[in-house]
Amino acid sequence: MAFTAKGGRVVTDDMLDKWADDAERGDFGGTAGPVYSGPVFDVSPADPVNRTFALSADMSAMLDAVAKRRGVSVDAVMRHALVREFASV
Known part of the structure; x- marks a missing residue:
């Protein structure tokens, strides 16, 4: 199944599964940025x-x-x- 996100990006079940697996490993992509209070x-x-x-x-x-x-x-x-x-x- 596929969904169309706001902005037109198509999101598939496979993408959601990969994102969930990444999140369970603590991998959220990118690099940590500065913290501002x-x-x-x-x-x-x-x-x-x-x-x-x-x-x-x-x-x-x-x-x-x-x-x-x-x-x-x-x-x-x-x-x-x-x-x-x-x-x-």
């Missing part, structure tokens, strides 16, 4: 729940510095970091 976007909680955890003094200072440099709250940096972590699993 981008801006911190605020993920404001709809129903906030407070959580408490400890940081080293160094990590706390780095967190404060990142928030100040980006002009956002420490909470926004933490929420953004958690969303990025959750998206990576």
Whole structure:
């Protein structure tokens, strides 16, 4: 069976099977590019729940510095970091 993708490319079952085999091996083609952290976007909680955890003094200072440099709250940096972590699993 064949499908026509947006843009007109024909995709066959054989192509899909090859892509699936490649993905299972972790082969996604191309080369790895640079990673950009981008801006911190605020993920404001709809129903906030407070959580408490400890940081080293160094990590706390780095967190404060990142928030100040980006002009956002420490909470926004933490929420953004958690969303990025959750998206990576």
